[in-house]
């Protein structure tokens with residue numbers, strides 16, 4: 001195998017054929033089934049965007065109502081999942097708890113032994129609910145509270161928020177989360193979606209694929225950056241300190257080795273992207289939402305910190321801001337704990353994970369690439385006497 005066939009991190013390598021989502025990294029554009037993301041969030045609620053991703057067309061009002069009802073009918077965290085969560089130490093990271101909860105749910109799923117299209121659609125609907133219910137239940141358990149009972153009268157975003165604090169949000173607040181979930185719903189072959197497709201390609205079950213995706217989302221190069229952004233902004237705390245913080249972190253990088261520079265603490269979370277060369281459309285929508293939510297909730301200080309960090313990183317590096325940066329500011333305004341940001345990301349992205357899994361099951365071939373072997377040439381063990 002010659003060098004030209006290997007690309008570090010599979011950069012720009014085409015690893016799947018997909019009709020779900022297109023990313024134009026040069027122009028900062030994103031399309032779900034051909035619709036620009038800004039139009040999708042304006043026209044569709046998260047449940048409808050999910051149907052668009054799964055079935056290829058935006059549902060008409062009757063189909064949308066039926067799909068919402070189908071999702072709502074899956075509500076109610078299985079007792080076995082709740083019991084599994086109760087065994088975890090309280091300082092367990094929410095994403096680890098989520099991974100564990102979905103793994104436990106797999107064993108009890110009524111379609112555990114079936115993997116035909118209808119069974120996988122039933123599982124996908126259950127997973128859309130299981131993910132937020134597990135996140136909510138774990139957050140309640142770790143804060144010494146009882147989980148919030150299931151309700152079927154709320155839209156998905158309102159239900160997600162109610163699961164955390166037990167309060168029904170106002171329609172405006174629910175709409176903000178609805179937009180954020182839709183913005184996170186899919187993003188082509190991002191690392192967690194690729195992990196899900198690799199699992200599906202072995203014909204592993206859908207829950208197994210979602211567990212692989214959640215595990216992959218956790219890292220700070222991917223969804224984990226969402227938690228890191230909010231922690232960083234809170235650490236900076238004072239807008240007047242933002243420029244100096246950015247300068248310090250970027251100046252320190254100059255004296256580091258390549259390996260040291262790769263440490264997440266030597267990077268700016270929320271900046272840089274493998275595909276985008278400019279700020280993407282999601283980040284632009286999120287920046288506007290972050291500003292209006294900060295004003296509405298009196299949390300302008302954190303937004304101001306974020307704006308100053310954004311300007312300073314742009315001025316010094318030109319790196320694009322990514323989806324994790326301003327979404328963290330929105331989560332803060334929604335009262336979401338810093339270490340729950342990546343879990344909220346998962347609540348949106350499970351729609352895309354399932355869409356890609358269904359697409360992979362429908363036209364599957366094992367994903368099994370090659371390594372460019374650079375180790376020792378063939379040799380024999382030395383003979384010892």
Ligand SMILES: CC(C)(COP(=O)(O)OP(=O)(O)OC[C@H]1O[C@@H](n2cnc3c(N)ncnc32)[C@H](O)[C@@H]1OP(=O)(O)O)[C@@H](O)C(=O)NCCC(=O)NCCS
Pocket residue numbers: 009220221222223225258261262266267268269270271272273274275319322323324
């Ligand atoms: C997203 C990300 C992993 C993309 O990685 P990638 O395409 O593999 O790019 P690389 O890691 O090879 O980075 C290339 C160069 O860009 C620069 N760079 C990229 N992201 C950076 C960041 N967030 N802060 C500082 N420098 C960054 C570095 O100079 C790096 O060169 P180096 O390896 O010599 O230090 C990377 O930008 C990153 O780590 N960002 C921060 C974490 C984050 O926000 N992740 C969420 C992504 S949606």
